[in-house]
Amino acid sequence: MSLNKPSSPFPTTGYFGPKYFCDRDDETKSLISKLQNGESCLVLGIRRLGKTALIHHVLYHMPKSWNTIYLDILHTENEYGLLNAIASGLLRSIPEKSIFGNKVWDFIKSLRPTISFDPLTGYPQVGFDVKEPDKQIKDIFRFLAESSKPTVIAIDEFQQIAHYPEKNTDAWLRSLMQTLPQVHFLFAGSQQHILSNLFSDPGKPFFKSASPLKIGKISEAAYSSFIIKSFKRSGSDISPEVVAEILKWTQLHTYYVQLLCNRVFATGERVIINETWQQEANKLLMENEPFFIHYRSMLTGPQWNLLKSIAKDRIVREPTSKSFVEKHKLGSPSTVLRSLETLQQKELVFKEYDENGNPFYSVYDVLFEQWIAGKFAF
Numbered sequence: 001m002s003l004n005k006p007s008s009p010f011p012t013t014g015y016f017g018p019k020y021f022c023d024r025d026d027e028t029k030s031l032i033s034k035l036q037n038g039e040s041c042l043v044l045g046i047r048r049l050g051k052t053a054l055i056h057h058v059l060y061h062m063p064k065s066w067n068t069i070y071l072d073i074l075h076t077e078n079e080y081g082l083l084n085a086i087a088s089g090l091l092r093s094i095p096e097k098s099i100f101g102n103k104v105w106d107f108i109k110s111l112r113p114t115i116s117f118d119p120l121t122g123y124p125q126v127g128f129d130v131k132e133p134d135k136q137i138k139d140i141f142r143f144l145a146e147s148s149k150p151t152v153i154a155i156d157e158f159q160q161i162a163h164y165p166e167k168n169t170d171a172w173l174r175s176l177m178q179t180l181p182q183v184h185f186l187f188a189g190s191q192q193h194i195l196s197n198l199f200s201d202p203g204k205p206f207f208k209s210a211s212p213l214k215i216g217k218i219s220e221a222a223y224s225s226f227i228i229k230s231f232k233r234s235g236s237d238i239s240p241e242v243v244a245e246i247l248k249w250t251q252l253h254t255y256y257v258q259l260l261c262n263r264v265f266a267t268g269e270r271v272i273i274n275e276t277w278q279q280e281a282n283k284l285l286m287e288n289e290p291f292f293i294h295y296r297s298m299l300t301g302p303q304w305n306l307l308k309s310i311a312k313d314r315i316v317r318e319p320t321s322k323s324f325v326e327k328h329k330l331g332s333p334s335t336v337l338r339s340l341e342t343l344q345q346k347e348l349v350f351k352e353y354d355e356n357g358n359p360f361y362s363v364y365d366v367l368f369e370q371w372i373a374g375k376f377a378f
Contacts, residue, residue, distance in 0.1 A: 003015070003016050003017045008262045008265050008266065009231070009233065009234055010227075010230065010259075010261040010262040010265055011258065011262070012262055015052075015056035015057065015060070017060065020230075021053060021057050022218055022223055022226040023219070023222040023223070023226065024050070024215070024218070027213060027215055028054070028057055028061060030213060031043070031054075031058045031186065032058055035058075035062070035184050035186065036063070038181075039184065039210070040184050040185040040209060040210040041185075041210055041212075041213060042195065042199055042211065042212045043186070043188040044188075044196070044213065044214045045216070046190075046350050046352060047347070047350075047364060048255035048256075049216070049217065049254050049255075050218075050254040050255070051188045051189075051215065052156055055070065055154045055156060055186060055188055058154075058186065059152070059154060062152060065149055066149055066150050066152060067093075067094065067100065067144070067150070067152070068093060068151075068152050069089055069090055069144075069154065070089060070092075070093055071086060071088070071090075071093075071153070071154070071156065072085070072156040073085045073155060073157050073158065073160045073161070074156070076160055077164070078164050078165055079133040079137070079166050079169060080128065082133070082137065082169070083128050083134075083136050083137050084125075084126055084127055086137060086140055087108055087111075087136075087140060088123070088124060090104055090108065090144075091105065091115075092124060100149070107140075107143050108140075111128070111139065111140075113127055113128045114126070114127040114128075114129075115127075134169075134172060137173075137176075141180055142179075144180070144182075144183055145179075145180040145181070145182050145183050147182065150182050150183070151184070152183075152185070152186055153183060153184075154185075154186040154188070155185060155186070155188075156189065157188070157189045157190060158187040158188065159189040159190070159194035161173070162194050162197075162198060170198065170204065170206055171205045174206050174209060177209070185210065187210055192350075199212065217251075217253065217254070220244070220247055220252060223247060223252065224240055224243045224244065224247065227246070227261055228243060234265065236265070236270050236271070237271050238271075239272075242272055242273060242274055245277070246260060246261065246264075246277050249277075249370070251314075256367065260277060260281060260284065263283070263284065264276055264277050264280050281370075285374070288367050288368075289371065292368055292371050292372075295348065298346065299342075299346075302330070302331060302336075302338075303339040303342055305328065305329075306319070306328075306330060306336055306339040306340060307372065308372050309324070309327075309330060310349055310361055310362065310363055311368070311369040311372040311373050312328075312372075314362060314363075315360050315362055317358065317359070317360045317361075319336055319340055319361055320333035320337055320340075340361070348363065348364055348365070348368075349361055349362065349363055349364065350362060350364050
């Protein structure tokens with residue numbers, strides 16, 4: 001796998017190798033072990049915790065005796081889109097100049113697709129015009145199963161198949177996968193409730209077909225060490241105390257830690273003090289304010305008030321309790337419940353469970369939460 005060097009030691013998108021990847025050692029070892037032992041796996045976690053980077057990290061460390069293929073199906077709307085994503089992902093993941101790569105390209109071309117190249121990335125893009133895309137998908141997977149090497153296919157945003165207009169995609173796809181002993185799957189996605197339903201409902205074809213791995217936030221100790229070392233390699237100094245403040249403000253949420261550290265690094269300061277990151281944090285809030293105001297326009301009064309209240313408390317365990325409703329003047333518990341359902345559907349609020357299995361609610365976007373708490377303190 002050939003990787004470019006990022007412009008910052010804190011990239012916010014893409015995977016650039018172990019040097020730019022923080023921790024997740026246990027998760028990586030667990031996934032690799034299960035895949036090598038013939039299990040398919042499912043990675044669960046709230047949005048922007050680094051699931052996609054973890055997938056690439058796992059694929060990077062798979063034995064060279066394996067074929068590794070990554071595809072993201074978030075943009076797909078039906079089985080035609082799925083077919084195009086699978087074929088494109090295959091061509092992007094297998095080097096064309098390798099022996100197997102030549103076979104892959106010859107095989108895909110034999111299916112008579114339209115192949116173009118992204119003008120920005122140079123990646124191949126495959127498009128099919130067929131009546132029954134499921135047949136081509138089955139052909140591709142069976143072709144991979146014939147390889148002398150075992151194969152792992154990572155499918156990101158797998159919950160998207162639940163939105164397809166075709167009714168039986170999960171059924172025939174699961175049946176197909178059961179006939180491919182040399183091909184193992186690594187599933188992941190951002191909509192936990194849909195993924196959980198796909199894999200935990202006894203009435204669904206994918207019921208218990210993958211070993212689940214729930215990822216949480218990276219530990220403060222691990223992230224602190226990573227940040228200090230990354231700044232030091234680039235010639236900047238940052239103290240553990242300043243890092244602790246950054247991690248507190250970003251709530252150890254991977255994307256926001258990376259984003260803020262990226263901005264701090266871009267200042268070029270050789271000694272990072274609290275004022276440095278605070279100025280950058282404030283700039284981020286100001287930049288995103290137009291989007292946050294738009295969020296407010298999407299909501300009714302009760303919904304907005306509930307969102308502000310959850311942002312203020314940060315972690316809410318009983319949103320319909322008398323104490324919470326009265327504290328924030330939210331009306332009736334039934335109104336709160338309806339508003340909460342809407343906020344979850346719009347992915348502004350998420351439901352999660354603590355280490356004891358107790359549910360709680362929080363705002364998805366850390367920047368949004370910080371903006372609300374600062375602008376609408378009450």
